[in-house]
Amino acid sequence: MTDSSSTQPATIDEIAVVALAEAFRGDGEILCNPIGTVPMCAGRLARATFEPDMVYTDGVAMLAHGNLPVGDADAERIPEAYMPYRSLFDVVWSGRRHVVMGASQMDMYGNQNFAAIGDDYSKPKVQLLGMRGAPGNLINNKTSYWLPNHSTRVFVPSVDVVSGPGYDRMREVGEVGSRFHNIVRVVTPLAAMDFETPDNRMRLRSLHPGVTVDEVVENTGFDLVIPDDVPESRLPTDEELQILRNELDPKGLRKAEFASK
Amino acid sequence: MSEDDVVAQLESGMTIGIGGWGSRRKPMSLVRAILRSDLTDLTIVSYGGPDVGLLAKSGKVKKLAYGFVSLDSIALEPHFRVARQAGGIEVLELDEGAFQLGLLAASHRVPFYPTRAGMGSDMLANNPELKMVKSPYDDGEELVAIPALKLDAALIHMNRADAAGNGQFLGPDLYFDDLFVMAADKAFMSCEKVIPTEDFLKEGPVHSIKIPRIFINGVVEAPRGAHFTECPPDYPRDEAFQKEYAATAKDPEAWEAFKTRYLDAPNHEAYLKEVDARD
Numbered sequence: 080m081t082d083s084s085s086t087q088p089a090t091i092d093e094i095a096v097v098a099l100a101e102a103f104r105g106d107g108e109i110l111c112n113p114i115g116t117v118p119m120c121a122g123r124l125a126r127a128t129f130e131p132d133m134v135y136t137d138g139v140a141m142l143a144h145g146n147l148p149v150g151d152a153d154a155e156r157i158p159e160a161y162m163p164y165r166s167l168f169d170v171v172w173s174g175r176r177h178v179v180m181g182a183s184q185m186d187m188y189g190n191q192n193f194a195a196i197g198d199d200y201s202k203p204k205v206q207l208l209g210m211r212g213a214p215g216n217l218i219n220n221k222t223s224y225w226l227p228n229h230s231t232r233v234f235v236p237s238v239d240v241v242s243g244p245g246y247d248r249m250r251e252v253g254e255v256g257s258r259f260h261n262i263v264r265v266v267t268p269l270a271a272m273d274f275e276t277p278d279n280r281m282r283l284r285s286l287h288p289g290v291t292v293d294e295v296v297e298n299t300g301f302d303l304v305i306p307d308d309v310p311e312s313r314l315p316t317d318e319e320l321q322i323l324r325n326e327l328d329p330k331g332l333r334k335a336e337f338a339s340k
Numbered sequence: 341m342s343e344d345d346v347v348a349q350l351e352s353g354m355t356i357g358i359g360g361w362g363s364r365r366k367p368m369s370l371v372r373a374i375l376r377s378d379l380t381d382l383t384i385v386s387y388g389g390p391d392v393g394l395l396a397k398s399g400k401v402k403k404l405a406y407g408f409v410s411l412d413s414i415a416l417e418p419h420f421r422v423a424r425q426a427g428g429i430e431v432l433e434l435d436e437g438a439f440q441l442g443l444l445a446a447s448h449r450v451p452f453y454p455t456r457a458g459m460g461s462d463m464l465a466n467n468p469e470l471k472m473v474k475s476p477y478d479d480g481e482e483l484v485a486i487p488a489l490k491l492d493a494a495l496i497h498m499n500r501a502d503a504a505g506n507g508q509f510l511g512p513d514l515y516f517d518d519l520f521v522m523a524a525d526k527a528f529m530s531c532e533k534v535i536p537t538e539d540f541l542k543e544g545p546v547h548s549i550k551i552p553r554i555f556i557n558g559v560v561e562a563p564r565g566a567h568f569t570e571c572p573p574d575y576p577r578d579e580a581f582q583k584e585y586a587a588t589a590k591d592p593e594a595w596e597a598f599k600t601r602y603l604d605a606p607n608h609e610a611y612l613k614e615v616d617a618r619d
Contacts, residue, residue: 139513140512163515164361164513164516165440165514165516168440172437194433194462199427200462201427201430201431202425202428205421205425208415209433210407210408210433210434210436210463211435211436212407212435212436213435214438214458214459214460214463215436215437215438215457215458217460217461218457219456219457240462240466241461241462248460248461249460251460252459252460255481256459260460
């Protein structure tokens with residue numbers, strides 16, 4: 080990775096971006112719809128490299144052709160198709176989409192909360208976003224999560240409100256609940272997790288370089304499934320670093336979410 | 341007509357839908373006219389932004405139906421949060437796509453539209469008024485029946501309109517403004533500029549004339565009527581003003597000053613004068 084004199088070693092933000100980009104591997108020709116700067120870097124990187132058939136939104140109302148930089152409202156856009164919110168909802172219902180959302184709380188089955196803290200619906204302790212599109216996303220299309228704060232406040236034994244249902248909730252719904260439900264990946268600044276276990280409990284999939292299993296366990300408020308051998312998250316290739324740094328995020332906006340780390 | 345003429349046609353206790361999305365193309369001059377009025381006990385149906393925050397903060401709201409409430413560049417609407425955390429406002433919090441189905445059902449005059457959205461989430465547990473429906477076909481699938489979100493009145497803001505009530509959006513997204521006006525018994529449209537009907541195509545393509553006058557009961561010409569929300573291509577969001585607005589949620593004195601200066605301005609013109617007189 081450091082053999083190219085023009086290439087600085089990958090930093091944690093770039094490793095996390097690549098770990099999240101890996102969530103899209105194998106998706107083919109669907110709408111890649113990551114929300115937030117790090118997820119957008121990840122989705123656009125996957126599209127620019129190993130998932131060239133994916134389409135992505137400009138964050139306003141179009142599917143954008145080519146490598147559009149993140150967070151640049153003035154960047155030149157080449158539309159592939161018009162995609163206002165109404166069409167986006169249609170794509171959600173059709174299932175041809177992989178969304179990346181955030182969460183204020185998440186439990187071991189991937190139940191996600193960004194609606195409210197506190198369990199009194201009539202008077203929440205802290206009002207957050209509301210349901211947004213989470214219920215419809217989870218039951219209709221692939222979902223991954225980027226959680227920039229890997230802590231016991233976020234990874235909790237039980238979430239206060241289920242906005243995006245996890246595996247146990249969808250099993251209770253029955254066949255229809257599980258038919259299209261697929262939480263592919265949860266990525267944090269420490270590690271990547273998935274649900275590839277017999278009962279779909281969250282599993283430690285890979286550790287970012289320099290992070291220990293103990294560190295992840297300490298910062299997770301429930302028992303993660305931890306395999307005997309946990310691999311290291313893969314490092315970005317030179318090509319990935321070049322595209323990410325020079326084309327997709329030349330201003331380094333992705334680094335903002337790592338400032339406190 | 342004027343904003344106050346519109347408000348004169350509204351009544352306390354009504355269900356009012358407000359177009360736009362988050363902090364985007366909201367009919368803010370109409371919202372402020374409601375704030376100035378003695379209307380109360382309203383049910384507000386909205387892809388919520390500062391419209392919801394201001395109405396909730398001002399004690400106008402009995403019930404809110406929403407998919408989210410956000411200021412976009414400020415993710416959480418601070419006045420909405422304070423109002424929710426104080427309790428006392430009934431809510432119907434829906435998935436944002438399911439919310440569209442509620443507007444569509446009301447537009448089509450059917451009692452519900454079915455969807456899977458909500459199953460497994462707390463959307464159902466939190467809202468016992470939401471019922472399930474069984475498919476009458478061989479699959480026999482159980483689906484969520486999203487009830488029609490019937491509106492007594494709807495308020496939207498367009499870039500251009502003619503005097504007869506045809507409306508044109510020139511920005512990137514109509515959002516669901518056409519459904520809001522169809523779902524309502526009475527609908528009122530403010531606009532940046534009233535133009536002769538024959539000028540619509542000078543402004544934008546035929547696809548942009550999305551609001552037909554059969555659904556509109558009155559037009560208000562309100563230049564910068566969406567301020568401080570965005571109304572492209574006419575103007576972007578006034579981020580500095582939005583920040584000032586958001587900051588008043590944590591500071592009662594700042595709120596009083598904000599209210600006196602901007603919200604109590606007797607009409608839209610006077611409001612704009614105050615906005616333009618800022619440093």
